[in-house]
Amino acid sequence: xxxxxxxxxxxxxxxxxxxxxxxxxxxxxxxxxxxxxxxxxxxxxxxxxxxxxxxxxxxxxxxxxxxxxxxxxxxxxxxxxxxxxxxxxxxxxxxxxxxxxxxxxxxxxxxxxxxxxxxxxxxxxxxxxxxxxxxxxxxxxxxxxxxxxxxxxxxxxxxxxxxxxxxxxxxxxxxxxxxxxxxxxxxxxxxxxxxxxxxxxxxxxxxxxxxxxxxxxxxxxxxxxxxxxxxxxxxxxxxxxxxxxxxxxxxxxxxxxxxxxxxxxxxxxxxxxxxxxxxxxxxxxxxxxxxxxxxxxxxxxxxxxxxxxxxxxxxxxxxxxxxxxxxxxxxxxxxxxxxxxxxxxxx
Numbered sequence: 001x002x003x004x005x006x007x008x009x010x011x012x013x014x015x016x017x018x019x020x021x022x023x024x025x026x027x028x029x030x031x032x033x034x035x036x037x038x039x040x041x042x043x044x045x046x047x048x049x050x051x052x053x054x055x056x057x058x059x060x061x062x063x064x065x066x067x068x069x070x071x072x073x074x075x076x077x078x079x080x081x082x083x084x085x086x087x088x089x090x091x092x093x094x095x096x097x098x099x100x101x102x103x104x105x106x107x108x109x110x111x112x113x114x115x116x117x118x119x120x121x122x123x124x125x126x127x128x129x130x131x132x133x134x135x136x137x138x139x140x141x142x143x144x145x146x147x148x149x150x151x152x153x154x155x156x157x158x159x160x161x162x163x164x165x166x167x168x169x170x171x172x173x174x175x176x177x178x179x180x181x182x183x184x185x186x187x188x189x190x191x192x193x194x195x196x197x198x199x200x201x202x203x204x205x206x207x208x209x210x211x212x213x214x215x216x217x218x219x220x221x222x223x224x225x226x227x228x229x230x231x232x233x234x235x236x237x238x239x240x241x242x243x244x245x246x247x248x249x250x251x252x253x254x255x256x257x258x259x260x261x262x263x264x265x266x267x268x269x270x271x272x273x274x275x276x277x278x279x280x281x282x283x284x285x286x287x288x289x290x291x292x293x294x295x296x297x298x299x300x301x302x303x304x305x306x307x308x309x310x311x312x313x314x315x316x317x318x319x320x321x322x323x324x325x326x327x328x329x330x331x332x333x334x335x336x337x338x339x340x341x342x343x344x345x346x347x
Contacts, residue, residue: 004142010275015246028347030056034344035318038121042336051342054099067094082172087146096152100165107163109137111187113228115239116266117279118304119262120320120340127333130326131250131258132283138262139224139245141208143167157308160193161297174211176289178249179304180222182209196233210248228264235270250306258298273310279303296330306340316344 033053061071068094088102101150113136146167153161156293208222224245231238241264248257264277283300306320323327323337 003137003202006159008204023062024062027059027061029059030054031344031346033121033318033342033344037279040336040338041124041334044334044336045223047051049125053121053344059151066228067310068092082272087232089236097322098150100150102146102147103144104142104165104167106137106140106142106185106204106206107148107165107276108185108206108226109140109187109203110148110150110163110165111189111198111202112136112226113230113239113241113277115228115230115241115264115279116146116237116268117264117280117281117302118306118322118340119277119308120304120306120318120322121342122304122320122322122338122340123129123324124302124336124338126335127301127328130300130328130333131247131256131260131287132285132300133247133260133285133325134262134264134281134300134302136226136228136241136243136262136264137204138243138260139141139222139247140185140204140206141210141222141247141249142183142185143169143180145170146183157190161190162186162188169211170296174213176210176213178210180249181209181211183222190214194231198232200232201228202230202272206245209247212249223230226262237268238266240265250287257290258285258287266284266336275308275310277304278307279305279309298329299325299327301325311343314346316346318344 001265035051037046037051038048042237055132057073059071060068060074063069071085073092083226086103088100088104091099091101103338120161146164146165147167150163151161157159163186165185167183183206185204185206188324190201192199203226205225208225210222222245224243226243228239228241237262243262246257246259250256262281262285264279264281269276281302285297285298286295288295302322302324304320304322306318309317311317318340320340324334326333
């Protein structure tokens with residue numbers, strides 16, 4: 001018995017020492033945002049509801065003797081989604097370049113310019129059959145089995161950085177629901193000074209291959225590009241963006257595809273503890289069953305604005321407003337306006 005106790009003590013001591021020696025660096029961050037949305041749909045009943053957005057992220061990293069940093073993370077989100085363990089690994093090299101492995105995403109999406117819009121959590125829900133998007137990266141699908149390589153800053157030219165990504169399919173048989181099989185994408189960001197302004201230009205291109213049972217491959221491809229420009233002059237930020245592409249596998253059963261485009265513009269101004277955001281977005285799309293043509297246009301026109309006030313370190317009060325006009329197959333559909341008042345606490 002004494003020998004067993006000694007062996008157990010030695011084992012625990014060894015594991016404890018190993019865990020200390022091999023422990024990676026862990027950092028935590030997140031936010032808690034809560035508020036009230038006042039939704040006024042056209043032709044519908046006004047509703048009020050509490051809106052929550054809670055995120056808790058643990059980031060893990062360690063540096064090898066050769067100077068390469070290995071990092072990953074996981075996230076615990078709000079009460080509806082519960083958790084997100086999809087992050088892969090990032091290898092950061094001594095020359096400033098990085099390689100994302102598993103769930104690496106799409107290089108085109110990585111370089112989409114951020115266009116200001118309301119910082120509030122309000123939203124206007126349009127009919128589910130409206131396929132118009134207001135996102136610049138709407139045609140940037142990828143699979144979990146992929147990698148993305150990011151160059152160091154000042155690649156080839158001062159202010160230029162680039163990314164390239166690729167993913168492959170998991171070998172599962174095609175079903176009646178469209179699925180992404182593989183993708184290839186490239187993106188670039190160029191930063192320069194023009195007088196008193198810092199100008200950022202971002203662009204990307206992506207091609208995705210997919211499959212669906214009893215459907216020709218030629219009708220299943222997602223292809224798109226985007227380009228955007230942002231200029232920061234002191235406390236003022238002005239940004240515009242444009243995207244165009246084809247997106248397959250949309251709708252609830254993944255049976256449709258669409259051709260669409262997006263135009264966005266926005267302004268942000270910071271004055272002391274106050275931040276003012278204004279944004280507009282226009283999306284248009286024509287959708288059909290995969291492999292067919294025709295159809296009428298869906299549209300979404302959104303205008304949003306917000307005022308944020310830094311109450312204390314990490315605490316921000318937010319007042320936001322969004323109004324949306326929409327059509328589905330050329331006919332006016334559910335749209336309307338929404339207000340939001342709430343606060344965000346970040347750490």
